[in-house]
Amino acid sequence: MKTINLNHPISNTFKENSEPCVMALGFFDGIHLGHRQIIKTAKSLADEKNVQLAVMTFFPHPSSVIKKGEQITTYLTPLAVKEKMFAKLGVDLLYVVDFNTEVAKIPHDAFVDEYLFGLKCRHAVAGFDYKYGFKGKGDMAQLNVDAVGRFGVTIVEKQEKHNKKISSTLLRDLISSGKVEDIPDYLGQRYECRGILHNKGKHHVLYIDPDYFLPCPGAYEVSLVNGSLVTKGVCEVSSSDRPGELNVRLFHDQSIANETPIHLHWESFIADYEMDPLHAQSRFDDMEVNM
Ligand SMILES: Cc1cc2nc3c(=O)[nH]c(=O)nc-3n(C[C@H](O)[C@H](O)[C@H](O)COP(=O)(O)O)c2cc1C
C-alpha cells in the first residue's frame, strides 16, 4: 500500500499521474465494523473494475480544525496504526489530506472536482451519513449531483448493533467510561494499543503513540499479544501517567523480553481507585447488569 499525503491545492502534474481508483471516503477512526463494510464494498467494486482501491482520509480530525463541538485530538487508531490496518484490508492507496482551515473552506462541488474526479476516482463509496465540503454541506445525495455522471456512487446503509449505529463516537464513549468489555460487538475485536514493551524489573512499561485515546483511569485486565504468544496482566491507567506510557504488571511473575512489540488488548475493567465511592458503585452496578 502506498500512503500519499495531500496538501491543498493538488498540483495538475500530481492529478495527471494519479491512478484510476474506487475511492472510500471518511475519517475512519478505529476501523470498526461499519467502516469495514465500506472498505469491503469498495474492494469488491475495485476488483470488478480492475482499478486501485483507494481510501481518502484526513489528518488531523476535522473537529480539531473547525473547533465546533467536541475536539478530537487523540485517536482509537493513530495514523500509523490506521495505515497498517488499511494495508491488511487490501487498500492500495491511502490518501491522507492535510486538513486545515483552507481545506475546510473548499465548497462541496470543488472538493469533488479536485479530490475525487481530479484523482481519477471511477466510483466513490461512503456511508449513509458521510458529509463533505464547507460547513459539511455535501451529503450522499449531493455526491451523486456533484459527480455529474463522471463516476458512480455507492451508499453503504447504516450498520447497527444492539439497535445503535456502530460509530467511533460510540466506541469513544464506551472506552472513556471504562466499558472495554462491550467494544468487540462494535469493533469486531478488543480495543488495542500497539507499542513496545520495556521490562522494568517487577513491572513493564508499554511505550505507545501518545495520540492513542485511552480508557478512563482504573485497573484493567489486559492481554499482551505478540504473534501467537499471549500473556495476561493488569494495566493501571492513572491521570498522572506520562503521555505515551502504559504501566503493566503481568500475572504469575511472568516476564517478557525487553523491547518486544506488543498489541495490548483491553479485556475488562477491574476497579477505579480514583473514582469517588458512589461513582465506583454505580459503575459496579452497570457491570452486574451486563453479566
Ligand atoms: C473539503 C472538506 C471541507 C469540510 N469543511 C467542513 C466545515 O466547514 N465544517 C464542518 O463541520 N465540517 C467540514 N468538513 C468535514 C465533514 O463534515 C466530515 O466531518 C469529514 O469529511 C469526515 O467525514 P466523516 O466524519 O463522515 O467520516 C469538511 C470536509 C471536507 C472533505
Ligand SMILES: Nc1ncnc2c1ncn2[C@@H]1O[C@H](COP(=O)(O)OP(=O)(O)OP(=O)(O)O)[C@@H](O)[C@H]1O
Ligand atoms: N455504522 C455505519 N454504517 C454505515 N456507514 C458508516 C457507519 N459508520 C461510519 N460509516 C461511514 O464510514 C465512513 C467513515 O465515517 P466516520 O469516520 O465519520 O465514522 P463514524 O464512526 O461515523 O465517526 P463519528 O462517530 O466520529 O462520526 C463514512 O463514509 C461514514 O458514513
